[in-house]
Amino acid sequence: MKKKVRIGLVGAGFVSHIHINAFRQVIGIPVEVAGIYTRSRGEEFAQKYGIPRVYESYQQMLEDPDIDMVDICVPNIVHREVCIQAAEAGKHIICEKPLTGAFGENITNQEAGDFSRLDLYKEAMKNADAILAAAQRNKVKVCYAEDFIYAPVVVKTKRLLKQSGGSILEIRSEESHSGSHAAYSRHWNLAGGGSLLRLGSHPLGLAIHLKHFEGKLKYGKPMNIKSVIADVATLTHTQAFKNSGKAWMVDKWDDVEDWATVVLTFEDGTKALINSNDTTLGGIVNTLDVYTTNSVIKCDMAANDAIKAYAPANEIFGDEYISEKIETKAGWTFPSPDEDWMRGYPQEMQDFVEAVYFGREPISDGELGRQVVQATYAAYLSAEQGKRIDLAELDADIDRNKEEESR
Structure with missing residues (x-):
């Protein structure tokens, strides 16, 4: 020690x-x-x-x-x-x-x-x-x-799942906001992907972790992902967005997506729906909903109504932090008393x-980080090919091709 x-x-x-x-x-x-x-x-x-x-x-x-x-x-x-x-x-x-x-x-x-x-x-x-x-x-x-695995609402969710004894049927989780202002995030060769990788890694990690947790409780081993199906887009490059006038969200994406949806199928046939985008106004969205055979649990790592504040103009609260990614401090806002604690950082x-x-x-x-990477890039492959990707089959095909090339 x-x-x-x-x-x-x-x-x-x-x-x-x-x-x-x-x-x-x-x-x-x-x-x-x-x-x-x-x-x-x-x-x-x-x-x-x-x-x-x-x-x-x-x-x-x-x-x-x-x-x-x-x-x-x-x-x-x-x-x-x-x-x-x-x-x-x-x-x-x-x-x-x-x-x-x-x-x-x-x-x-x-x-x-x-x-x-x-x-x-x-x-x-x-x-x-x-x-x-x-x-x-x-x-x-x-x-x-x-x-997010350490967020108080997620820790409580795990305790509720353990006590209830129910089986998870579906997980829905999202991280979205109005876009990153980091210049590197606009280019794949610097960021490694768009909203799916940069934002989606949070909800993906949550879903994978919860099914690992459930699998260990019920079967003594993690419940892993079997397959992935996904779609991605750059909505701020559409004509609908370009015709809309003033851009209230980041729109300078180069070769990365700003919108993604992924459906995970786990080894027991249950599902997770993952959303991540840079096209959501009104502050950051960090949510987790768990639907089981005998309960529903809804979590929000970003929302807060313990304190409400009103200001007729944006400048009234000055440099005081309100909450992540809100576009203005004018009107009614919901200042976060301790955002880092609610998201699990300490x-x-x-x-x-x-x-x-x-x-x-x-x-x-x-290993969790590795599985998030695997699910993310399998999702990119699914979106490109327009079909469901079975992870075991994908890896077997890659290994088989390596063997053939080495002969």
């Missing part, structure tokens, strides 16, 4: 601030964000949060024997590289979602978003498998940062720190 868990933070973007605040709420275990590496704003970030060390390179962080775990808060395109390097250095890993993706590494003279979805599936799975293999080889933990970091401190596995692990 360690005396203290020391974290090395990689990146200083939006989610890094959330993670720092979450680490500060860990109780019962000594934990310290001991250093940071980022290409810019490192000194400024360290000074703001009292981080004692600013590394000149990622390698310097990995060579520091005081660092037990690295918290990877950098763009998806570098997840594979930084995760594998951390594992090879013997550091435990926290990796923001998604675990990895496909970016068209071998594409020439063609946009990644126009590339064969089968080839992108192969690339994504190769990347995910490489991360998990490096972690296993070096005996380090991969903590997959899917915060609870997530509590689990990850405990996993390292006590030498156990995290609730949200690398």
Whole structure:
């Protein structure tokens, strides 16, 4: 058992601030964000949060024997590289979602978003498998940062499911809003996909986790996905959108989608409906509905009515945060008292720190991240081919073709 868990933070973007605040709420275990590496704003970030060390390179962080775990808060395109390097250095890993993706590494003279979805599936799975293999080889933990698993409403849902004894028939989950303003998110070769990967990884992770939870309760093993069918679109490229006048949502997408719907079929024949889009006004949508044989459970990780506020003009509340992705502070709003807690960030970091401190596995692990990647890129393939994709058959076909090519 360690005396203290020391974290090395990689990146200083939006989610890094959330993670720092979450680490500060860990109780019962000594934990310290001991250093940071980022290409810019490192000194400024360290000074703001009292981080004692600013590394000149990622390698310097990995060579520091005081660092037990690295918290990877950098763009998806570098997840594979930084995760594998951390594992090879013997550091435990926290990796923001998604675990990895496909970016068209071998594409020439063609946009990644126009590339064969089968080839992108192969690339994504190769990347995910490489991360998990490096972690296993070096005996380090991969903590997959899917915060919604730790959200209070989801934890309560699991307790209700366990008590009721009913069987899940359908899960409906969504993350949607009016679009990311990050420039990289518009290009497949930088983001690895559009709204399905960037937003859909949350509801996909939730659905997969809940069926794993149910499977372990009832049968002693996880209930996995059997098949996927999906559709994707870029609705802001349609003539209907272009004729509508002022754009109230992000519309500068290059070769990625801004709308996606996925239907998962699990091994027991039950279903999950996953929605994710960048075309929803009125604030972020984070919902989970679970329909069982003897109950209905509806969760909302974003909505709040504990406090209501009215302002006749947008500027009245100034810089005070209201809630994520609302377009205006004018009129009636529903300020979130503690958005990070409702979405599970502090609870997530509590689990990850405990996993390292006590030498156990995290609730949200690398295998969940891998299965989210698999479902996502199988969904892209389904949308391209216009048919249901059976995961076992897909992987068997890929393996068979590899064998034939090697002869």
